[in-house]
Amino acid sequence: MQRLHPALRFIVVIFAVFLAGGVALESAGTTGAGEGIARMHPPGYVGQERCVACHEPQGRDWGASSHAKSLQVASPSTLAGFGGAAAVGGDFVAFMRQASALARLEDASGKKVEFPTAFTIGVFPLQQYLVPFGNGRYQALPFAWDSRPASEGGQRWFSLYPEAGIKPGDALHWTSRNQTWNSMCADCHSTGLRKNYDIATRTYNTTWSDINVACEACHGPGASHVAWAESGRPATIPLKGLAPEGSGARGAYWGDFDERGIRRFVGPARHQEVDRCAPCHARRRALTDAWASGQPLLDSHSPALLDDTLYFADGQFRDEVFEVGSFLQSRMGHAGVVCTDCHSAHGGGLKADGNAVCAQCHDASRFDTSSHHRHTQGSEAARCVTCHMPGRTYMGVHVRHDHSFRLPAPARAAALGSPDPCLTCHSERGANWSEEALNRWGGGGHRTGSKFAEALDAGRKRLPGAQRLLVEAVSDPGNLPIARATALSLLARFPGAPALAALRKGLADSEPLVRLGAVRGLAPYPPATLSELLFPVVRDPVRAVRIEAARLLASANPAERSEPFRSALKEWVEAEQLASERPESTLNLGVLWAELGDAKKAEATLRSAIEEDPSFTAGAITLADLYRAEGRNSEAERVLRKSATSAPEAGDVRYALALTLIRQGRRAEARVELERAAALSPEESRFAYAYGLSLWEDGDRARAMAVLREASRRHPGDRLLLEALVSFARESGRAEEAADHARSLAQLAPENPDAGTERRPGDRQIAGPEGR
Template sequence: MKKWVVLIVVLGALVGLGTMMKAWMERRAGTGVQPAVFTGGSEHWDQNEVPVSMQCGACHEKEFRQWAGSDHAWAFRKLGDQWESEAFHNMKLSAHGSVLQFSTDGQGRTVHDGQANTSWRAEWATGRIPLVQYLVPAKDGGYHTLSAAWDVNRKEWFDIFGKEVRQPGDWGHWTGRGMNWNTQCAWCHMSLFHKNYDPVKDRYASTWKEPGVTCIQCHGPLLDKPEAGTGCMISTKNKLTPQQIHDNCASCHARRDEFDHDFAVGDRFDDHFQLVLPVQPGVFWPNGMQRDEDYCETGLRLSRMGKAGVTCLDCHDPHTGTLKLPQEDNTLCMRCHGTGEAVNGVKAPVIDISKHTPCPQPTMGARCVECHMPESLYMARDPRRDHSFNSPDPLLSVELGIPNACTMCHRDKSNEWAAEAVKKYYGPDPKMAKYRDRTRAVQHAYEGKEDVLPLLMECFRKEEVGAWRATLLDLMDSWAHEPAVQELAAGAVNDPDALTRAAAAKVMGRANNPSAGKLLNDPLKVVRLQAEWALRDSLPPDSPGMKELTAAALHQADQPSGAMKLAQIAISRKDARAAEQWFAKALKWDATSSVVHRDYAVFLASQGRSGEAVEQMREAVRLAPRDANLWYLLGLGQIENNDEPGALQSFDEALKIEPAFIRALFNRALLNEKVGRLEQAIQDLENCSSLDKENPDIPFTLAVMLYRNGRYRDAAAAAAETLRREPRHAQARQILESASRHGK
């Protein structure tokens, strides 16, 4: 009997061992039915909502726990009593001319808008500290993000736009397209998100794999079944480079436009996104510092740190998202700058903190980050550090109004005091002086100063940082028809920086330079799209370039900007009906945008509908009365409608706003002559000539006007000035000879 018992036990053990071996073999082969999952507890809001990441946690427990308490893990979550009970306990907020009330009932959390007398059910939350925003469903199958946010520390509601008033119907109101979660927020708050917008139905059917930024968003690609040999749901064969990892971070931590939702781990950022550079006022400061909500990537690309190869993970832990070392005592920065340690092959300059700053140790002013990464508030209450790593230069604050870290700390002192302190400590030619001309050039380009082009070109030629070359070249777009600018752009076709090549395509396209076609086959989409846009009038409808351009625009078709692009593409295809339909959508979605009304007016004028065009331009001027160019365009439209008094008034308004507006002066001069105001016309052209001392067309026009009105001696002088500017000007020579004979 005992022998049978022993035999049964042995057989049972063998069966158990066989089962274990089978399970082990199935796991190695990737055929197991039930993959192992993380079974412990964590700081995650509900780890059962991230089943794929739970599988990762089975083997990578330490990393899973670190991630579970991070802002990435809490980037998107369901609502819960432990977090929302106080915020939705009959709280109120007055904003945008209305009173919002937040309450809880048996169905969940409710937001009531008193002005619209409408209630919404809050369904999701984004963020955790220092603020939380809530999502409510929209009629189009998407979600809207409230501009009202809950301050976790102060225990109160506030509006992220501060005192700025946004009305229902505005693109930027929280019920408008500007606060549509599916387009504006979701890709960076979800894992493997796809917008799935249907432009015909104007509806969303968005999908995602896991809420929040989980394992599969930063590691990949996600496999259909566990990997053979490891059981991992993410391939372990792909070893990413530091730049690939950085591009993955940048896909969210950047102010950018999307071309698609196809970005995958290991892809190039510039193949899926257009990074926003400091090429227009109000977004960045002209030295590259963040001004609006700009995130990190642009600043880093503009910086010498970025050029040296510093990436996110040199300073930040990939799983907690926190800093690897303390910043308060400069340990983080001095890890490299105290030792000269090489980062990605580039040695950091060694800095002696005791001599590097006039601020005494261990005050806040002696912290590296306080000077080179000052904090600013965004979303009204969210402090974020600048990543352009600028050195504070109070002299430029005095000249251009740029903030500097000195007076951001010493709030009781003036910029003049700070500038003198910097000069006294560092001498008359400090290191930051090297970048002053570049900053001045950018600011003067913002202001439209006609004489800034030589400085822009000089700065471009000596610039080492690719993103700055792209910025400077893009700012030359206003002078795209200048041969020297075209020469620079053509030379940038082979620039190693993708954004510089893209800027070259834009500038060449503006002047119909066929050299832009060389970039249609660029390896990166950010360059190809710019070339395709520049050459869209000549691209066949079924060409790869036109298809790629249209696909990128369709990805943005749920926003006014995308609708405007599709309208322009339709114009290129000579499909006026489709263009009008897309313009109508843009006007519906952003009725308070002067740009939409302006571009629609230009389209109407091209269709011979000048009366409608003027009405659209009048609306544009009403919405942006301080925009001189809109008044100028209105004047041109009024000339088409034979409204000469109205056109003169519009040109006058443009010149009140911008007295050196040469095109407005020039056209007013022609109109003044037409209505019999010859002296005013001559004065306008003389003012044009003094503002632009190189353009031969201005004195030539003056010569023709004077000659036509019998002012031969003056006409001869104007013709002579034309020939001084352009010695080969045959018509000017004819006027000079004829006027000289008449003058005798």
């Protein structure tokens, strides 16, 4: 078996799902038409026409919804932005030629080409457009139509990516993989979709049951329900042939206002309804294309946790996360609220206007008053969403609201670098002013913010005491499952006895999301530990949990290959193959084949990942590492140099190239590449560490100390940087500086009496791809 570096053993890629709002669909559009696309009902699906035939009122509501306009065939009646010729920055022209909508812009080669518009995505507040790109692939144009009224700045074309630097070959370029409709948008904008990608021919034969988000997207396949209706509606068929609804449990109700002025939900939990919306309203990755509405989310998808690229440390959304990840942090979600308590089930809009939607459960006489919100009644500042659901604008014009429903905590936000809704209107005042004002109004004690915030912040930054804070966050029952799961996953950065005890307990938690976080937190542990803890987990009833456990076990190369392990690993492979057009998934499979001992299959798979995208540096680095394991360093160098040419701004490939050169004894060349890596990726502390070490060993000690000091300033919680500074300062006769760094080192793990001592000089080595 080829032993790859640990960091290359397990890569979980969670793809973004792009949603755009809209409003109604012509019946002609339901057939769909386009190269490589066809309408085909998967087993059990019947199509929205059969549903609407018996459910006309619901059909009318749905027909006016954004879901009904999620995807439409381009036609004069569906195109919002092709009323006449339009140019944006000289790079884009949209125009009609007879009945066809055409877009003229640069393709991947930089040549101006006319593309026919095949489909529209959404309607309001923007409409996007899909053009055919060969082999059944459809790409989203980088320009969209702003559907808002002209008085609000709308009725114009605008660039979705106005920032400079997105060039052909970049994953975000409109011709590249992150803008491919089939893999990035399709399964949430249509119903019963099957992507049908053929990796051998690199073609799509995508099918859908309904072109848009129709009845069976939420209610599940309807064939059994139709059979129940047509056979006289026998009572012997449970749930009328449909998946459990989740929101209409017998005996469930909202009680009267309690002493707080808030209604309480009485009845069984309604998890099914959130799971019904979550596949398309969460950042997640599909594990199977056969998922149907109503099944638990983690049986069909692997969700993102509170990752630092998606959320601030206190849980406020940073990127576009599509609501559910935020909602799972909320008190309301914990108290029994579900999506349709606020939103119309079929129309999708709010059940009431303005603050009235909140007043369904929050007594307006107490909360919708100036004595509560302290602003002019009826003003924008007096809206509940202004303080409790602050908005962020995505895709140029689309304002989305944070569904974590949190209380403003200005001091906490300032300490963590998170947004403060008070400063949206009072930016000149500052956090101290807004904190003091809220305290005067009597909101001090309960506005402490998310209880997990400091732990996640410390874990992300590797701050002193981070392990202790994370373990405490995991153990605190006041933290909801998604926060505890995130804390467990961050414990992967701090392996040790306290972390392992928390992870062991997390694996037995009743919440599948917590178990998933615990599995992710076990990634750095040795094979014996993984075998002990994860063999029981491959029998977990939830797919997302068991397949990640099986993947980690595979990296441990267990002697025991039980049927549950083989079955769960097969499910993991199938999930990767479902995304086989993505080089990330091809990479994951290549790493697995290497660890299972099939070097030939691993090499072919990794080469395929690079061919899919030459700028995909992770594929090149992993292939080079495979060659390193086989002693083929010259081939590794060729792969890495080619990758560096394709991705000149990538520091990781320069770092890997430097390691390959060091193994060949070419230290001077390696130092040049380490300097480039550190300059290109200052966020990667190990690059600066390796560069500083190289400078020191080559005799440039003053420069080495300067590089390491600057890196430690940027990464104050990095142990290796501090260890090197302690050692080098002592060797340079700078006892006082060495003592300062030693004290900083000791603060990282105050429970460890040896934490303030550096490694022996003979233990120092340039870090490999595993990071340390």
